[in-house]
Amino acid sequence: MLKSRKELDAELGGAARAWLDEALAEAAHDAARTEATHDAPGPEATGPCTSPPWELRYAAAGRHCGLEHADSVRSLLLVEARASLPSVTRLYEQGTAAERRAVLLTLHRLDLGDTAVPLVEDALRANDTRLVSAAVGPYAADHLDPHAWRHAVLKCLFTEVPVAAVARLSHRARGDAELARMLGDLAAERTAAGRTVPEDLRTVLALTAPAEGAQQAPPTAAPAAPAPTEES
């Protein structure tokens, strides 16, 4: 998915590589500047005209390094600049879909704690599948509360974003009875409408089974609650 600096260096042509070198140097410079003035008084300058130069590079990454490398280049810039919450928020809110996507894909590599959750929540309200799939990465796995995370999984099923995009899916789904209920209800709704139940729904449902060794009804007991009706 996201390529490292080394992998990019191997794939980019000379002009693109030189552009990337300069862009990363600007990002590193900004990180150093922020570090140096960290304790300085005064509000951070965040107006659109005072954005650091690497943020303009961030917008232009696709046309200098190729659209296929834009996610990777933007992600490297964010990491190199050690982008702060105001910075990632500005890049997300003022970004194209592609620029927003790169922010979402990089949140877990930045030192943001859970402060960037509103950006993930915003992306999960979108219907653009490029944003939805980028929003359910490692940062969402770490920081979304159970309710929001379950809705994110359902959102993937609704928009047909493959659940393979959901980071640490099996870990978070395991033993999640509420998620199992929601999936069961969705399956029943689909079946009632004469529509097919997505394969991914069955995949996630299977993952909600409690872990081996967790408290489970003994095998000889009466069957647990009936499995959701997936077929009529």
Place this chain on the structure above:
Amino acid sequence: MRIFDPHIHMTSRTTDDYRAMYDAGVRALVEPSFWLGQPRTSPASFFDYFDALLGWEPFRASQYGIAHHCTLALNPKEANDPRCTPVLDALPRYLVKDSVVAVGEIGYDSMTPAEDHALAAQLQLAADHGLPALVHTPHRDKLAGLHRTIDVIRESNLPPEDVLLDHLNETTVKAATDSGCWAGFSIYPDTKMDEDRMVTILQNHGTEKILVNSAADWGKSDPLKTRKVADAMLKAGFTEDDVDQVLWRNPVAFYGRSGRLQLDVLAPDPLHEGNSILRGGE
């Protein structure tokens, strides 16, 4: 047949239109920012609109196998409203975006001093950002408006090869092509131009540096007018190559001046085509 609609407002159109356009041969389009019919009252309304032209609308288009680019600007009509003019200050941060291939639609509506200022300022923004400009010619007092537009372009830092003059007709085509600008024709039912008049203009002026668009929007308009012009051209004896020049190569050459045109849209996956659009009410 491959068609590039260089001026169409898809925000106002449905997914049926996208499908019909694809079936007619449209593979690429440019959506200029413009007036919404209902006046905006704050810059924030523009920013949400620009974001849609850079986000949701390209996504919708890609679902139907169509490459979507846009032109951004403060349109001439709303340039007269002081509540909207701060948009000019915010444009630089939008003009650096990958899918912005021109500044536009700019130009004159009522030829006021406020429009003079917005036109000159935005021609300069185009020059500063290495972008061409899509310049609308006024509907009222069109020929005088065209001459004044050309004067302002001459005084600007943008060369005429970087300007597309749009909504031209029989009375304005000569002055427009003499100026060295590209010439755009909007084929719009009842007003502007129709396909047979367009064919006559092509017969008289040739196929070089001429672009044809549907300008389809929220008014009575037809997103398939580009294809109808192509068919009318063939019927009148133009070759397939002539059609390709007017309806594909000319718009590619003009917007390609931005260096930002990306025409290889991913073909829609048949299993997923339109799915998230179908879920639009979700």
